[in-house]
Amino acid sequence: MKMWNNAIAYFESVEENGIFFALHDLYFMLAWSYVKTKNHIEEEKYYKKTIEIFPNNVNSLNNLGYSLYLQKRYDEALEYFKKCLELEPNYIYASNNYVRALIALGKYNDAKSFVKSEKHKVSKDITLYAKWEGDEFDVNYSFL
Helix, strand or coil: CCCHHHHHHHHHHHHHHHHCCCCHHHHHHHHHHHHHHHCCCCCCCCCHHHHCCCCCCHHHHHHHHHHHHHCCCCEEEEEEHHHHHCCCCCHHHHHHHHHHHHCCCCCCHHHHHHHHHHHCCCHHHHHHHHHCCCCCCCCCCCCC
C-alpha cells in the first residue's frame, strides 16, 4: 500500500509540474494507483479526466465502469461497459464486467441472453451461465 501512496504522490507532483507525460497517461496512472489503494472516488475522478481528453480509450472506459461497479453504481457502470463494447466489441474485460453488472442488478435473463448471443467474447467462467437450466441462477457463483 505504501508503494501505491508513493506513486500517487509522485504522479501528483508530475501533474503540477507537467514533466514527461501526456496528460491523459498521467491521469490513467493516477487512477490505476488509486484503485490499488482502494480509493474508488479518486480512481473514478481520474478515469473521468482521462476520458475527457481521450474519450475512446477502452481501457479507461472499462476501468471507470468497474470502479462504479465496485461502488455498487451498477446502472452507471453498464453505460461505460456498453460504450467500451461499441468501440471494441471483443474487449473481453468489458464483456465480463457487463455481465457482472447485469447480475448485480438482478437482470439474470439479460445476462444469460448476452452470453448466449455470442456477439461479444466472454470468459469461460461466465459462459457457464449460458448452460443454466430454465431460469435457475446461482448468485454465489465464484467469479462475482
